[in-house]
Amino acid sequence: MIPEQELFAPGHNACAGCGPAAIARLILKATGDNIIVVSPTGCLETFSSLYDLSSWEVPWMHPLFENGASVASGVEAALRILGKADIPVIVIGGDGGTYDIGMGALSGMFERGHRITYICYDNEAYMNTGVQRSSATPYAAATTTTPFGRRSIGEDRPKKNLAAIAIAHDVPYVATASLAYPRDLMNKVKKSLTVDGPRFILVHSPCPVGWGFDSALTVEVSRLAVQTGLMPVYEAENGEITKVFKIIPRPVEDFLKVQRRFKHLFTSEEGREQIELIQAAANENITKMGLAKEPGRKVKVDAS
Amino acid sequence: MKLNVGAVCGPGGSKKNKTGHWRSFRPKVDPEACNGCGICFMYCPDASIKIVDKICIIDYEYCKGCGICAHECPRDAITMEEERK
Amino acid sequence: MTMGTKRVMEGSMAIAEAIKAARVQVISAYPITPQTHVAEFLAEMVANGELEAEYLKVDAEFSAASVVFGSAATGARSYTASSSQGLLLMTEVLYNMAGMRIPVVITGMNRSVSTPVSIQPDHQDTITFRDTGMIQLYVEDSQDAYNTHIQAFKIGEDRDILLPVLVAADGWTISHTFEPVETFPQEEIDAFLPPYNPLYKLDPKEPVTFGAIAMAHNLMEFRYLHHQVMHHAKKKVEEVAREFKERFGQDYGGLIQEYRTDDAEVILVAMGSLVGTLKDAVDEMRETGTRVGVLKIRCYRPFPDEEIRRVLSRARTVCVLDRSISQGYGGPLTIDVKAALHNQRGPQVLSFMAGLGGKDVTIESVKGIVEKAQKVADGIPVDEEPEFVNMNWNIV
Known part of the structure; x- marks a missing residue:
């Protein structure tokens, strides 16, 4: 049963169909109200915390962009010394505050072994400032700083593999999740809170405005990311991948073609090649992580 | 209301901000088709859906009309209609 | 008036003694010359059980300031120290915590800033904190450093104030110099400095939102309130110095x-x-x-x-x-x-x-x-x- 209690109140200023808003609500349904939340700067923080119009029904703090993990470390240390270590601490931060500017602080939080669940809602660019690329922006995606042009196919680097970086820190619980599978997401959040040590959950969070799709398709797009193998959903405990969400792989085009940020791939000659590269990356995920329900089945790019 | 120390504020004040007027499309529930499965409730980014007596009830005070509920409903029980202002 | 114990000690030890006497609960620091001795002495005190505190050794001064920001917001008395570039790296956090009215005490062990590189003392580092909205006290010698650190908690944590306090002490001249310093019995310090009891804290029993967004209609008003509190803090600085003098016979001035x-x-x-x-x-x-x-x-x-x-x-x-x-x-x-x-x-x-x-x-x-x-x-x-x-x- 999903609890009815709303700890992430309506009336926030998220865009219609916002993935991170839906995710924040589900996270708090999983944690319940005995929780402290720290959110570094980002869309979620901005649309939920106008003075006196806070959406947070739980204790919540927004410090700065790059220090979510270190402020949360201080919160957790304080709870320990105050004899209140039974209150769990989570961070909910975007990809900019996590992959990029908050990376040092996150590494420190992992390395020091704090009992904190760090949840990154990954909408794959700086949406709050108007869709600039981050190191979480996927290959070939157009953003306002990686526009498609005569000399550009969009983002020219592959997405940083942050979950793998967390695993490399010997973080005992690392998981990826998707808005499309809310029970899985909530279970992972709940499970994380029982783990002794740092935990990291990466949640793929579609953005209708930044990715360019109809607001009704937020869940659909996040489902397609998973089903194409571009967003592997898994759990890694103590460095070992222990659970993988199995898919019947669909061609990456199904995911790409519904988004404006990949539109140029379908309207340009070089786009064809790029789609093949993206398909190859998805195939590699599928093989390496064993994502396919029917291993061995090849996914062909629809040439039409 | 006087401003508080350090801009610290109370919980859940956003409920004062009725976002329903943002809507240009309005979800309409067909009570015959809805079986109250709760999928729409789960996905709603604006906490604007409740399941009461196995029927989903939309809170039009906050619903921004994104259409996720209509798109995700497995029984096509929700349709988006143009908002009449 | 309480009689203390006079011992010859390094200025850094005088500061560490003050932090211990203040029963600081969370410490976070990153090493930089000439702050290091304070960080080391405190580590020793925690290691041998003299000081009951969480000590977080962090990845950068930015994190050190952030850790104590978070811990003070959760209700624990918190402390950090740095010098020079390290203080500059903390700057963004200091503005943030002053505006949020989170009281922590920070030692600025004064040292020049690059370039040219210099590990010698001057106030080029802490002077840049002028507009952070923190209370900023400059000390004269090791005794003043001891006294002022204890006073700093009392000033900053006062519910009418609620501000971080910088205690600036010249590197080397104070940090590494041995001088006689009078320290006072724990129970006397406890009587002077009550436990930290903030107006708001991160607590599921009474959830509040810290770090909200102001708009054009209220930002200037928040700044005004902060400015008013700074003005009010003048009285508090005087009052606390006077009380310290009466109790401990130490007088290094107020404002x-x-x-x-x-x-x-x-x-x-x-x-x-x-x-x-x-x-x-x-x-x-x-x-x-x-x-x-x-x-x-x-x-x-x-x-x-x-x-x-x-x-x-x-x-x-x-x-x-x-x-x-x-x-x-x-x-x-x-x-x-x-x-x-x-x-x-x-x-x-x-x-x-x-x-x-x-x-x-x-x-x-x-x-x-x-x-x-x-x-x-x-x-x-x-x-x-x-x-x-x-x-x-x-x-x-």
Whole structure:
């Protein structure tokens, strides 16, 4: 049963169909109200915390962009010394505050072994400032700083593999999740809170405005990311991948073609090649992580 | 209301901000088709859906009309209609 | 009045002793010269169980400031220390916690900033905190450092104040110098400094939102409130210093401290360890009949403008010794002192850059400064531009 209690109140200023808003609500349904939340700067923080119009029904703090993990470390240390270590601490931060500017602080939080669940809602660019690329922006995606042009196919680097970086820190619980599978997401959040040590959950969070799709398709797009193998959903405990969400792989085009940020791939000659590269990356995920329900089945790019 | 120390504020004040007027499309529930499965409730980014007596009830005070509920409903029980202002 | 125990110790140990006496609960630090000894002494105290605290060794000063920000917001008394570049790296967090009204105590173990690289003391690092909205106290010696750190918690944590407090202490001159320091029994410190009990904290029992967004209709009003509190903090700084004096017999001043200013024609103004040298120089010059005194500015923010006016308006010439420089204008302290005396028929203010990057300021140098001041008093024209004391003009 999903609890009815709303700890992430309506009336926030998220865009219609916002993935991170839906995710924040589900996270708090999983944690319940005995929780402290720290959110570094980002869309979620901005649309939920106008003075006196806070959406947070739980204790919540927004410090700065790059220090979510270190402020949360201080919160957790304080709870320990105050004899209140039974209150769990989570961070909910975007990809900019996590992959990029908050990376040092996150590494420190992992390395020091704090009992904190760090949840990154990954909408794959700086949406709050108007869709600039981050190191979480996927290959070939157009953003306002990686526009498609005569000399550009969009983002020219592959997405940083942050979950793998967390695993490399010997973080005992690392998981990826998707808005499309809310029970899985909530279970992972709940499970994380029982783990002794740092935990990291990466949640793929579609953005209708930044990715360019109809607001009704937020869940659909996040489902397609998973089903194409571009967003592997898994759990890694103590460095070992222990659970993988199995898919019947669909061609990456199904995911790409519904988004404006990949539109140029379908309207340009070089786009064809790029789609093949993206398909190859998805195939590699599928093989390496064993994502396919029917291993061995090849996914062909629809040439039409 | 006087401003508080350090801009610290109370919980859940956003409920004062009725976002329903943002809507240009309005979800309409067909009570015959809805079986109250709760999928729409789960996905709603604006906490604007409740399941009461196995029927989903939309809170039009906050619903921004994104259409996720209509798109995700497995029984096509929700349709988006143009908002009449 | 409580009698303490006098021991010879390093300035860094005096600070560590104060942090221990304050029963700090969360410490976070990142090593940088000359702050390191404080970080090490505290680590030792935690390691051998003398101090019951969580000590977080972090990835950068930015994180050190962030950790204590988070822990203080959760209700634990919190402390960090740094120097030079490390303090600069903390800057963004300091603005943030001052605005959020989170009281922590930070030692700024003063050191110059790059470039050129220098590990020598001056105030170039902490002077940049001027507009952070923190309370900023500058100490004169190790005893002052001990006293002031304990007072800092009491000032900052007061529910009418709720602000972070910077205690600036000159690197090397204070941090690495051995001096006799009187420390006081724990129960007496406890009686002076009650446990930290914030107005708001991160607590599921009473959830609040910290770090909300202001808009054009209320941002300036929040700034006004913060400014009002800084103003109010002047009284608190005085009050706490007075209580400390009554209880422990220690007097290093409140907002300011006057030294032989009563009949002084020339008053020297400075902050930090330079004040000790100035006092010695004044004693020497007094012996030959020079009417000179010292005004120590202990509290740089809130700036004690009225108190400064009261003292300086009696003098004929004022010499401000700045241990930092605002390139393109001059000494930050001079600028503030001049502003405090503006609209007054007051003394002329001369500005001196002194002791930057650990440059010696000797009693002889102070005598030179006073000679220049006397020329002004006698109506002899002098160069009114800031004077760089003890410059080697051959290399510039």
